Amino acid sequence: MTALKNDRFLRALLKQPVDVTPVWMMRQAGRYLPEYRATRAKAGDFMSLCMNPTLACEVTLQPLDRYPQLDAAILFSDILTVPDAMGQGLYFESGEGPRFRKVVSSLADVEALPVPDPEQDLGYVMEAVRTIRRELNGRVPLIGFSGSPWTLATYMVEGGSSKDFRKSKAMLYDNPQAMHLLLDKLAQAVTSYLNGQIRAGAQAVQIFDSWGGSLSSAAYLEFSLAYMRKIVDGLIREHEGRRVPVILFTKGGGLWLEAMAESGAEALGLDWTCDIGSARARVGDRVALQGNMDPSVLYANPAAIRTEVARILARYGEGTGHVFNLGHGITPEVDPAHAGAFFEAVHELSAQYHR
Numbered sequence: 001m002t003a004l005k006n007d008r009f010l011r012a013l014l015k016q017p018v019d020v021t022p023v024w025m026m027r028q029a030g031r032y033l034p035e036y037r038a039t040r041a042k043a044g045d046f047m048s049l050c051m052n053p054t055l056a057c058e059v060t061l062q063p064l065d066r067y068p069q070l071d072a073a074i075l076f077s078d079i080l081t082v083p084d085a086m087g088q089g090l091y092f093e094s095g096e097g098p099r100f101r102k103v104v105s106s107l108a109d110v111e112a113l114p115v116p117d118p119e120q121d122l123g124y125v126m127e128a129v130r131t132i133r134r135e136l137n138g139r140v141p142l143i144g145f146s147g148s149p150w151t152l153a154t155y156m157v158e159g160g161s162s163k164d165f166r167k168s169k170a171m172l173y174d175n176p177q178a179m180h181l182l183l184d185k186l187a188q189a190v191t192s193y194l195n196g197q198i199r200a201g202a203q204a205v206q207i208f209d210s211w212g213g214s215l216s217s218a219a220y221l222e223f224s225l226a227y228m229r230k231i232v233d234g235l236i237r238e239h240e241g242r243r244v245p246v247i248l249f250t251k252g253g254g255l256w257l258e259a260m261a262e263s264g265a266e267a268l269g270l271d272w273t274c275d276i277g278s279a280r281a282r283v284g285d286r287v288a289l290q291g292n293m294d295p296s297v298l299y300a301n302p303a304a305i306r307t308e309v310a311r312i313l314a315r316y317g318e319g320t321g322h323v324f325n326l327g328h329g330i331t332p333e334v335d336p337a338h339a340g341a342f343f344e345a346v347h348e349l350s351a352q353y354h355r
Helices: 008-013 034-043 046-050 053-066 081-088 107-111 123-136 149-158 166-174 176-200 217-234 254-261 276-283 295-299 302-316 336-354
Strands: 090-093 097-100 142-147 204-209 246-250 267-269 288-293 322-326
Touching (some): 008 204, 008 288, 034 053, 046 053, 046 090, 081 090, 081 149, 097 149, 123 142, 142 149, 142 176, 149 166, 149 217, 176 217, 217 254, 276 302, 295 302, 295 336, 302 322, 302 336
Parallel strands (some): 142 204, 204 246, 288 322
Antiparallel strands (some): 090 097
């Protein structure tokens, strides 16, 4: 494999010295970019784009070609590829988002679920990782990812997106045996899936726990964090002579940072409701932190974006261990020039904190 020309993202995750704070952005390959929309139109639909390694590589690289300040690429895919490979029948309904043809509603349904093999059942993702890694040619590291077991379970039990997670939470409290078995199978599937991505060339991985913040404190620890810890314990941690850092991101997870910091992950993602300075004081030197600007700041003018970047950098303070990111994914209506102003501000304003 080609040597990395820019490794500051990996260095910051491992709390090693960097010259500036590295930056990338969740959903950086996405609908805010006209070139992405053109490629998606060429693919026909979202899943056809995900399942075409050449086009998935193309959209992964688009933001890097536009924004030379980016310090990482993230695989273009979707968190719901894993339940789809478990036979749930993923499809996308216009205006409705992701849906599943099969719904998990009983212990028998859970027992019937297979644990997918990454190369056999998700080979198009592994091929996309290999293709992207080859085309990156060492420009920046490649991030692989998966949804968390709890987040994937909610889609499988609800049959799609949900505002209140009533079916998932009913199963959690009414039939904890079924929910624990489902989460255990998903933890096995995600561990295997992420290890497949690492073997194929991913140099860091992120676990997206989009819906962990919907749980009570006790339920979060038992039904979300416990299974993410299980995944971390099972991951390949050294590959190609380097550490493979793991980032845990629970949206709405600010209550549980201390427990998350004991998970074995190298870094925690923060949403925008957390103060990053307070978070740093709480976790100490145990983990790096990623985040945490409100994505809506990107609707403001470049001067206002710059002011907010400066505020977050000052709150984190001096030293390494910070990867700048949004507190969630960029939204489709953002002006691409505003994203560029954001990346420029992070590099320009962060150098003073790394002298």
